Amino acid sequence: MRFAHIADAHLGREQFNQPFRYEDYVRAFREAVEKAVKANVDFILIAGDLFHVSRPSPKALRDAVEILEIPRRREIPVFAIEGNHDKTIREASVFDLLEHLGLLRTLGLRREEKRDEFLRSKKIADRYLVWAEVGDLKIYGLRHHTRWQLIRGNTNVLKALFKKGDILMLHQAVDYLAKDTPYQDAFDLRLSELPEGFSYYALGHIHVRKIAEPEQTGLNGPVVYPGSLERTDVREASHVIVYGEKDKKPKVRENNQPKGFYIVEDFRPEFVEVETRPFYRVTVSGNSKAELRRKVEEVAGLIPKDAVAIIYLEGTVKGGVSLAEFNDLLKDSGIAYYAFRSRVTGEAIISKERVGEEILTEWERELFLHMRSEPKEFPLDEFMDWLLEKYRLGVPAEMSARARKPVEEPKKEVVEKKRPKEEKHVKATPKGEKQEKPKPEKKTEKKPKPAKPSSLDAWLRGGRR
Secondary structure, three states, rough: EEEEEEEOOOOOOOHHHHHHHHHHHHHHHHHHHHHHHOOOEEEEEEEEEEEEOOOOOOOHHHHHHHHHHHHHHHOEEEEEOOOOOOOOOOOOHHHHHHHHOOOOEEEEEEEEOOOOEEEEEEEEEOOOEEEEEEEEEEEEEOOOOOOHHEEEEEHHHHHOOOOOOEEEEEEEHHHHHHOOOOOOOOOOOOOHOOOOOOOEEEEEEOOOEEEEHHHOOOOOOOEOOOOOOOOOOOHHEEEEEEOOOOOOEEEEEHHHHHHOEEEEOOOEEEEEEEEEOOOEEEEEEOOOOHHEEEEEHHHOOOOOOOOOOEEEEEEEEOOOOHHHHHHHHOOOOOOOEEEEEEEEEEEOOOOOOOOOOOOHHHHHHHHHHHHOOOOOHHHHHHHHHHHHHHHOOOOOHHHOOOHHHHOOOOOOOOOOOOOOOOOOOOOOOOOOOOOOOOOOOOOOOOOOOOOOHHHHHHHHHHHHO
16 A cells, blocks of 8 residues: 655745745645656545645635645545644634545544545544545544643543554654754654554654654654645755855855655655755854955855845844845845845943943844834744744843843831721610511522533543443
8 A cells, every 4th residue: 555645735825925935835735746646646645734824815725626636536535634724713624625625535523424435433422533444544633733632631632532543644743753843842742642553653743854763662653744845944944055254165055854745655654855946044154244245245146046045144243234234235146035134243332330231132132123124024934933043042041130030129018907896787676675686698609610521521531432
């Protein structure tokens, strides 16, 4: 049995607000599907994030329909799960439309029973667990969930749902494979929390290609991430250029991280590369604006015209630098897209007498520099990449002691005032009649009703059969 394992296509993404990047993502997905069909696979798995947003544009939806028609015409079934970018707070998603058109089949927990040539269903509380069977092969899957949804106290939802099968498809970050990725400290699952008894774990979510073999994990089969089909982040750059302060010429290194997917036969994955646009990460260091400008111009000659380039400026320059001074430097270079990001620090001026502490730290000043663009022109993708990189380097944690030190409020003397005794008002009664003592009022506290657990929760707590 041979199948294709694809993940994180992110159709509809217009990276850097550039229309040509939209086309790059579509082209990569089309190439992956065409190569899978050409390899005569028995079925195709899409392990989440087919789209970049849960409500894709009509254009993105049209492109997805046209590409998924390719395997449908060859009667090759496509099984998919919703990633964190695909899913909605409602039960229905755009996957329901694609399923209605016969272009894919969605696996996981569903409100309605699904049965056809490949799909099977099992009633679990108020839901149906839907899986696929192709020949003797059983394929299970579940859409993206947060960690607190998957690990509920002592209950592991995945292990409760999935006991044994051939393929398990998930869109989650597993700690063992999340190292050196944005999910390193924000993983969804620990390796030990994956269900045992599967011959292949088809995962998505982490955009870098990674494999953990059974001898590393103790599981029955390999845990596999094919990575995203296109380069979604500067960390995934195809080429790296470094031009340091002491370098006589720039150093160019090819980053050996091709993009693509897997063709899997007998549960052994073989990587198939997909052509992507060159993506350059450039670091230029200098101690003056003139030096930085000269080095940037030299580096520009090494970057292909069709490339995307993110250029980091580093060093200590008196007065700092303005990115606007560099943006026009490469306007005639012909590079498809470039952007500058500053790590330059201004020369420190220390007076003999300490007048007071600065209002903003160096990191805060750089943050405001990035955010000074007009709202319509604010490069959100670039800003988020920069911010994540700063957190990865731990820069925000290096703020001054003044910023970390809590301000102590002056202690206020607390003077206890004695409450005046409450006067009891007693009605006057005629002589001979007994005075009735007022009955104390009964305080009735309404106990909050415990929230009713869903039938699925009850099933997970031990009511499962």
